[in-house]
Amino acid sequence: MDVGFLALLYFKGVTDIPPDEFVLNASSLTVLKLGSLKLEAPYASTFPSLKVLSLRHMKLDSKSLQNLISGCPIIEDLDLRIDLVFDVSKTLKNPSLLNVNFPKQWLESLISNLPLLDRFAFVCSNSEFHNVSIWSHSLKSLLISVRTFTEISVSIRTPNLTSLEFICFQKPVISIEAPNLFEANVQLFENYSSKNLYNDFVHFFKNLDCLKKMKLFISPKQDYIFSESIRKTLSPPLPNLNRLDAFISNRGASFSELRLFLLWCAPSAESLKDGHFLGNYVSRDNGCGYVDE
Known part of the structure; x- marks a missing residue:
């Protein structure tokens, strides 16, 4: 049986029932969404047609995650809510990493090594976002949401970026080179005292x-x-x-x-x-x- 779209979502906590082996080796799948499941993938999966993968609130180890992702040679959209690093195909265009905590070096490498990157969303709630460098020639849309009260500093070098969404809870120090940037959504939930409040505001904008x-x-x-x-x-x-x-x-x-x-x-x-x-x-x-x- 050929299945193109499959969603397995469990809404009452994480279930210990792993997905059937069919799920990990479905050659016809183009979209796979898994939520609140325990996933065990001791060997590489096979998803030759998969372009969209969503994993939210999953219970799995780094090996299982890598075995799942490595079986997606033409993946384009990736939606993760998991604090595990991974390697991914260079076909990836639209990664969304939500409520996660990744090492800075890994995040920078992921962005710079995706030649087809078009849209990137990153939301972190418990990690530092300091001296982060974002470089991509292809990136057109960027969302950064840092929900911590630690120092925030980011350097953005994206010559083809047209849309930016930036949300933070602390004074941001941002350097940006994006000559084609057209629109932005900026939300500043600042909670700090500064003698240079006016200069900080003007410098940011x-x-x-x-x-x-x-x-x-x-x-x-x-x-x-x-x-x-x-x-x-x-x-x-x-x-x-x-x-x-x-x-x-x-x-x-x-x-x-x-x-x-x-x-x-x-x-x-x-x-x-x-x-x-x-x-x-x-x-x-x-x-x-x-x-x-």
């Missing part, structure tokens, strides 16, 4: 000054609405931005203060559109139209 479109969320724990006197001493951080959707705690700031602050941040964008301000939410665009989120 000046790394993204080539952007045309941005969604920005800033935690209410910090007040980023710079006063006019401070704005006069700094250059606008986003001079080329055409559209800005922002959610910012106003900390008592009026609508007009928010508007002036955003006009300063992105002077190339047009004036605020009437009717697109709700609570602390402000939308500005270049006339292409606004779609409610």
Whole structure:
């Protein structure tokens, strides 16, 4: 029997019942999704047609993981929630590593050694993300979410990157060379005190000054609405931005203060559109139209 898509998901904890041997040697499978299962693969699997593999909340050792992945010579999409390193085919295009903890060197090597890498998502919640270097000539979409309160520093060299999503809980130090970057979704849940808060803010966004479109969320724990006197001493951080959707705690700031602050941040964008301000939410665009989120 030829099966192209198979999903085995167990929703009441991890079951100790391993998948049938058929699952590990199904030559017709193109999509395989396994969740909350104990997987034992003492020998290499055989998935000559598999392009999509998802493993979430699995109970398996590094040997079983490698035996499973090594049997996927044409894999393109990989979705993992497992803290185990692995080797993978260079055909991989779209890896998603969620809620994981990997050595920095391994992560850097994985990204730089995938010649067809198109989209990469990385979410870590219990590991450091310090002095990480991301280099890829082919990468077009990047998501980084670091849910720790340790120091964050990353260098991104991606000449073909067009979309970036960056989420962090601590002050980020980011260096980016992405001349084709068009849009970004930035969420800063910062919880730190800094004498250079304004300079930190401006420096971070000046790394993204080539952007045309941005969604920005800033935690209410910090007040980023710079006063006019401070704005006069700094250059606008986003001079080329055409559209800005922002959610910012106003900390008592009026609508007009928010508007002036955003006009300063992105002077190339047009004036605020009437009717697109709700609570602390402000939308500005270049006339292409606004779609409610």
